[in-house]
Amino acid sequence: MKTLADLKKIREKAQEEMKLRGGNVRIKIVVGMGTSGIAMGAREVMKTFLEEISNRNLTDVLVTQTGEKGLSSMEPVVDLIEDGKPKVTYGNMTSDKVKKVVVEHIVNGRVVSDYVVATGN
Amino acid sequence: MSLKRIDLLICCGSGCVSSGALKIKERFHEVLQEKGLVNEINIIETGCMGPCDYGPVMVIYPEGIFYKKVTPEDVEEIVSDHFIKGRPVARLMLQDEEEKTFSTQKEVPFYQKQVKVALANCGYIDPESIDEYIATGGYEALGTVLTTMSPQDAIEVIKKSGLRGRGGGGFPTYLKWQMVHDNQAEEKYIICNGDEGDPGAFMDRSLLEGDPHRILEGMMISAFAMGATSGFFYIRAEYPLAIKRIKHAIAQAKELGLMGRSIFGSKFSFDAEVRTGAGAFVCGEETALINSIEGQRGNPTPKPPYPAVQGLWGKPTVVNNVETYGNIPTIFLKGADWFASMGTETSKGTKVFALTGDIRNTGLVEVPMGITLREMIFDVGGGMSGGHKFKAVQLGGPSGGCLTTQHLDVPVDYESLKERGAMMGSGGVIVMNDEKCMVNVAKFFMDFCVDESCGKCSPCRIGLKQMLDILTRIDSGYGKEGDIEELQRLGEAISKLSLCGLGQSAPNPVLSTIRFFREEYESHIRDKSCATKVCLDLMHFHIDKNRCIGCSLCAKKCPVSCISGSRDEKYTINQLPCVKCGNCMDVCPVKAVTKVPGMHPEVAAKRLAETKLSHNYDE
Ligand SMILES: Cc1cc2nc3c(=O)[nH]c(=O)nc-3n(C[C@H](O)[C@H](O)[C@H](O)COP(=O)(O)O)c2cc1C
Numbered sequence: 137m138k139t140l141a142d143l144k145k146i147r148e149k150a151q152e153e154m155k156l157r158g159g160n161v162r163i164k165i166v167v168g169m170g171t172s173g174i175a176m177g178a179r180e181v182m183k184t185f186l187e188e189i190s191n192r193n194l195t196d197v198l199v200t201q202t203g204e205k206g207l208s209s210m211e212p213v214v215d216l217i218e219d220g221k222p223k224v225t226y227g228n229m230t231s232d233k234v235k236k237v238v239v240e241h242i243v244n245g246r247v248v249s250d251y252v253v254a255t256g257n
Numbered sequence: 258m259s260l261k262r263i264d265l266l267i268c269c270g271s272g273c274v275s276s277g278a279l280k281i282k283e284r285f286h287e288v289l290q291e292k293g294l295v296n297e298i299n300i301i302e303t304g305c306m307g308p309c310d311y312g313p314v315m316v317i318y319p320e321g322i323f324y325k326k327v328t329p330e331d332v333e334e335i336v337s338d339h340f341i342k343g344r345p346v347a348r349l350m351l352q353d354e355e356e357k358t359f360s361t362q363k364e365v366p367f368y369q370k371q372v373k374v375a376l377a378n379c380g381y382i383d384p385e386s387i388d389e390y391i392a393t394g395g396y397e398a399l400g401t402v403l404t405t406m407s408p409q410d411a412i413e414v415i416k417k418s419g420l421r422g423r424g425g426g427g428f429p430t431y432l433k434w435q436m437v438h439d440n441q442a443e444e445k446y447i448i449c450n451g452d453e454g455d456p457g458a459f460m461d462r463s464l465l466e467g468d469p470h471r472i473l474e475g476m477m478i479s480a481f482a483m484g485a486t487s488g489f490f491y492i493r494a495e496y497p498l499a500i501k502r503i504k505h506a507i508a509q510a511k512e513l514g515l516m517g518r519s520i521f522g523s524k525f526s527f528d529a530e531v532r533t534g535a536g537a538f539v540c541g542e543e544t545a546l547i548n549s550i551e552g553q554r555g556n557p558t559p560k561p562p563y564p565a566v567q568g569l570w571g572k573p574t575v576v577n578n579v580e581t582y583g584n585i586p587t588i589f590l591k592g593a594d595w596f597a598s599m600g601t602e603t604s605k606g607t608k609v610f611a612l613t614g615d616i617r618n619t620g621l622v623e624v625p626m627g628i629t630l631r632e633m634i635f636d637v638g639g640g641m642s643g644g645h646k647f648k649a650v651q652l653g654g655p656s657g658g659c660l661t662t663q664h665l666d667v668p669v670d671y672e673s674l675k676e677r678g679a680m681m682g683s684g685g686v687i688v689m690n691d692e693k694c695m696v697n698v699a700k701f702f703m704d705f706c707v708d709e710s711c712g713k714c715s716p717c718r719i720g721l722k723q724m725l726d727i728l729t730r731i732d733s734g735y736g737k738e739g740d741i742e743e744l745q746r747l748g749e750a751i752s753k754l755s756l757c758g759l760g761q762s763a764p765n766p767v768l769s770t771i772r773f774f775r776e777e778y779e780s781h782i783r784d785k786s787c788a789t790k791v792c793l794d795l796m797h798f799h800i801d802k803n804r805c806i807g808c809s810l811c812a813k814k815c816p817v818s819c820i821s822g823s824r825d826e827k828y829t830i831n832q833l834p835c836v837k838c839g840n841c842m843d844v845c846p847v848k849a850v851t852k853v854p855g856m857h858p859e860v861a862a863k864r865l866a867e868t869k870l871s872h873n874y875d876e
Pocket residue numbers: 421422423424425426427428430450451452453454455538539540541542543544576577578579581683757758759
């Protein structure tokens with residue numbers, strides 16, 4: 137390392153690794169992991185999100201989970217929360233749907249209205 | 258890029274390690290392995306998070322959930338409920354008396370009035386990862402200073418910030434740097450003082466263990482400013498983890514080229530090594546410390562010459578405290594004005610304290626200068642534990658003085674504390690409740706100083722021993738009129754005549770307790786009574802016959818068989834042989850045994866007879 141620019145490179149990479157601790161997160165994905173959610177495949181959904189995000193190197197996206205969401209007929213349920221925009225809730229998620237949401241919504245910024253079950257709070 | 262979705266930060270500071278943090282970490286590894294979650298969860302071992310009393314503590318991101326007093330048995334539940342189902346475990350969260358639950362670290366009241374500068378990363382990053390330090394802005398200050406500033410510019414920044422030494426003396430940091438900078442010597446040295454000998458203090462240890470790169474960076478900036486190219490970390494051998502972490506940090510910095518030759522492409526080169534101290538309190542004194550690094554006995558030498566003029570191997574040397582260095586990178590990153598905006602007229606920035614004693618939240622805190630003692634003890638410290646009343650607070654350890662209720666609104670700054678006979682010290686704070694005897698407290702510190710005196714100069718070596726003898730006499734019931742005055746006379750003389758700060762400040766605890774609790778000394782001497790029942794010779798045990806049910810348990814447990822009686826007559830203590838072990842009180846099923854202040858009249862009479870006898874004998 138010889139310059140501040142070199143340091144900056146290391147810092148940016150390291151900040152990415154630490155993003156869970158509150159780095160710059162653009163979109164937060166919250167997977168409902170209540171008992172029924174898990175029974176309906178919520179873990180698989182979450183894993184697919186993690187994999188897709190990792191494969192595409194989306195450094196500003198965070199995956200986290202929450203308990204029961206009270207939408208048990210539509211499990212697995214996922215919220216996409218983006219700063220300054222209304223929350224989007226997707227229902228009846230599967231691995232394939234996750235892939236589509238990642239490409240359309242997260243990368244291209246277009247909500248996949250077919251899967252949406254609720255918006256706003 | 259990883260698949261990780263949770264950062265599990267386990268506090269592995271010394272407090273939490275002693276309450277079992279390492280076992281919990283192991284258990285997490287096992288359970289995550291069993292459940293196939295290893296790829297999703299990062300386990301990070303951090304330095305002290307602060308609220309050591311609640312240890313083992315941990316914080317779980319992204320939410321920042323805070324768990325306290327976690328046991329290995331809780332791990333399974335955390336994993337299955339929180340990590341898998343997303344339902345944080347409420348029973349492990351902090352609650353206040355009104356049963357309000359604080360789920361995230363941000364909400365915990367303990368942190369509310371704190372401002373973390375030196376401790377910013379402590380408990381937040383992995384201290385063994387230089388990358389994590391860099392992610393928080395680490396080494397940016399060094400790079401900026403080396404590539405855009407002259408040494409004099411750097412000194413000006415520190416001057417403007419108002420930073421003063423955190424090792425106890427409060428000497429303006431820039432002044433020392435300037436003196437060494439102006440000295441044209443070929444070779445100059447820089448030393449980091451990590452001796453930390455005050456009983457109960459663990460600020461510097463936590464900083465070295467929890468964020469070693471910060472201290473290293475601060476030291477390098479200082480070295481550049483004054484023109485030193487090599488440095489020493491002086492750390493006591495009792496701190497093996499701190500030593501390991503600093504060595505590791507040095508190796509990592511060298512590997513990345515952040516240390517060594519021509520750092521950031523500048524002309525500045527720097528190397529540092531670690532020297533371990535054997536743990537004598539006096540070795541924290543800068544001249545003794547320098548002697549110790551040179552391989553000599555760790556004895557102080559007279560000042561002047563000051564180390565800045567003639568220090569290590571006779572060369573100009575700056576000795577700064579660990580926390581002093583810990584502030585430096587942030588001062589350069591955020592600006593001198595930002596730093597100087599915190600605190601009072603003469604004391605800028607923040608101070609790290611180790612809060613201990615009879616309060617709810619013992620632990621490591623960092624507060625802005627100028628905060629009142631009341632805020633520190635009652636808001637940050639959570640107030641007195643066990644429903645007791647506040648009596649006194651000792652700042653500055655064995656060199657400091659105690660303050661009382663009347664001082665609770667005194668702002669914490671170098672001058673305000675000094676005016677009242679206490680001192681900032683290095684950051685040890687011992688809060689005492691109404692069960693503490695101030696004579697006993699003074700004796701404890703005096704005992705410590707007598708042990709730690711290096712013996713080089715007679716006021717300290719002989720004088721402190723005299724003071725200890727008088728205190729021992731007072732607390733064992735042989736105190737006499739004039740003892741208080743004699744303690745004051747000795748204390749003042751020793752303060753004036755001792756060679757180094759140890760002797761000069763050792764009388765402080767005695768002098769300040771006499772100043773604020775003189776009546777306690779008087780009742781020890783005149784009434785042979787210790788109101789708090791701490792001094793064993795000045796209290797006795799008593800059995801209340803109306804309560805006693807004659808079970809004989811106490812008599813059986815008494816090691817000197819001085820309790821006798823029967824079921825009908827009830828039991829009594831024969832006061833003369835009683836050794837005050839307190840077993841009787843512990844075993845009594847009906848709490849008939851109590852402590853009573855004052856020497857028992859029978860004992861007093863016997864002692865009087867003995868002194869008369871020895872007088873006759875003398876004649
Ligand atoms: C008996 C005695 C013990 C001391 N112990 C320490 C210590 O453990 N750590 C420390 O930094 N300074 C200690 N000091 C103060 C040092 O002599 C010196 O003033 C300090 O390291 C300077 O650094 P600073 O200006 O950054 O505070 C001690 C002083 C005395 C008299």
